[in-house]
């Protein structure tokens with residue numbers, strides 16, 4: 026996306042267009058000859074997968090929108106109409122609902138990948154920021170999408186989450202009424218959520234574009250976390266990474282298809298098959314699984330306002346990560362202390378997710394509070410680690426490291442900690 | 453193949469890790485009630501199909517017993533063709549119901565026998581009427597019941613068979629309530645709806661209460677998820693196709709990358 030392309034075709038028409046609108050050069054530069062580190066492992070597949078999921082959500086979403094009615098009296102029945110009467114409507118709906126989950130799985134792995142290999146560090150801070158913005162937009166989109174089928178969990182989830190804003194001092198109640206378009210979650214709320222749910226994915230699309238723009242300036246980070254030093258360190262994106270991404274998509278597709286065709290309601294809440302009823306509160310209001318860690322942080326704080334602040338802080342603190350991490354070394358492979366800290370953080374996120382799905386009582390409260398403290402502690406101790414940690418020696422360059430570890434075939438696409446994936450690499 | 457195995461292993465571990473998370477609310481949803489009865493359903497598993505005879509018997513149970521209190525509003529008479537009824541049979545069933553239609557050219561509403569395109573009428577005009585005839589309790593619509601409770605059709609089965617004649621010691625039942633081992637809180641406003649011989653099956657099957665419970669639960673699973681068979685058939689094909697495609701892609705990937713080292 027930067028500079029001028031050296032693209033030349035034998036085809037006169039293509040050259041004619043290219044002279045006026047360098048679109049072929051653009052595609053060539055960013056998807057074909059685009060220089061990519063030669064040592065990327067499978068954790069680098071998530072980016073293209075996320076892109077595919079976004080497109081899939083948009084396509085299935087547009088088809089659902091053709092049959093869906095955003096009206097409080099009709100939304101539930103129109104969703105059932107999609108499931109029962111629209112040709113392959115059940116497939117579109119299950120694809121969209123489970124696609125949302127798969128999208129989040131991919132993006133979560135993508136984020137953890139970035140944290141493990143230090144991809145957020147200079148000069149990729151803005152790339153990291155754009156990623157977090159996408160993540161936040163995705164959460165907003167999925168939250169509003171979940172309201173659309175207008176089941177019990179749709180309604181009560183929307184009520185609980187929008188009510189959080191009432192914690193804002195002085196104007197809280199006004200903000201909530203403004204969000205609702207009335208004095209409760211009702212028709213106006215559903216209608217505007219539908220409008221925004223349709224809009225936001227296209228905003229995400231635009232931010233993804235800028236995300237890629239930033240990516241293509243300094244190129245991908247890699248498992249070693251060292252800079253590209255020259256052409257010997259890179260390979261063209263096509264065919265190497267196109268085929269690797271496609272293979273990854275195959276694996277991903279099998280998992281997705283299994284969920285979609287054999288367990289389409291596994292990740293859903295049964296309560297959402299009960300039509301929304303403002304007079305009956307479900308015994309346990311739980312958000313979709315991908316919000317559970319944040320939900321746990323929200324509930325860990327006894328005070329409503331501070332709970333909300335903690336929840337938003339847990340998300341926004343990610344923006345500060347590039348500066349909280351004071352180490353010059355990117356990859357956790359060479360950072361023994363950070364590596365342990367990372368895995369502790371990783372496991373703690375699962376604990377938070379588990380707690381988020383449990384009722385706030387007894388031991389769950391204690392564990393939830395402890396995990397919340399640990400979550401923030403990670404970010405607090407991070408600056409100090411960079412000062413006292415003695416990183417392991419970095420390889421000279423990507424290509425020397427690849428040559429060393431391959432020893433006659435097989436790249437070092439190790440598991441995250443498999444820097445020295447030598448002997449075990451062949452199986 | 454090592455990397456392939458590694459990716460698979462990772463997914464398996466992640467799934468294992470995550471599965472208790474997803475099921476976390478399952479245990480608590482049943483309110484500490486006992487685990488559901490084990491039933492083997494013909495329609496479970498990747499190759500499962502609905503037992504047609506059970507579906508038709510289940511329809512009979514629904515019509516003769518449950519429909520007195522529960523609606524089935526997302527099922528139209530035309531849908532009954534999917535469970536193996538002949539068109540004439542489905543039409544005959546529809547015609548047993550009276551539908552309000554209109555207005556006609558004179559502007560009058562009028563009654564006519566049900567047609568295939570009509571939906572199953574609900575027994576009560578509205579929730580108030582339903583509560584008035586049920587001791588204040590509301591019998592929910594059953595169209596989606598098999599997806600609206602943890603445990604699904606096994607929950608319905610267990611619920612129907614989970615009644616105790618008398619509440620255990622120390623439990624006082626409220627007026628008009630029955631004791632059920634599987635209902636959250638154990639006090640349910642629906643009395644035991646079935647018993648042995650509650651229906652007389654037209655196909656001659658012995659109407660034990662287990663049989664009746666199983667048939668009507670199967671029928672309600674179909675009502676909640678009529679595309680289940682189509683979905684599973686397609687799933688098997690799609691996954692087989694994806695496995696072959698992925699193996700091919702893996703081969704191509706190895707070949708393309710081979711010249712790098």
Ligand code: HEM
Nearest residue numbers: 082083086087089090093118122125167170171173174226
């Ligand atoms: C970032 C991309 C998107 C995400 C993460 C997302 C997520 C979701 C989720 C979680 C639901 C609730 C599914 C359920 O439980 O039934 C939903 C419903 C829905 N979405 Fe989306 N969506 C996305 C894009 C779109 C787009 C672009 C459209 C329209 C053009 C759309 C249209 C709909 C409709 C009509 C429903 C209601 C029907 C239903 O509940 O299945 N979505 N979405």
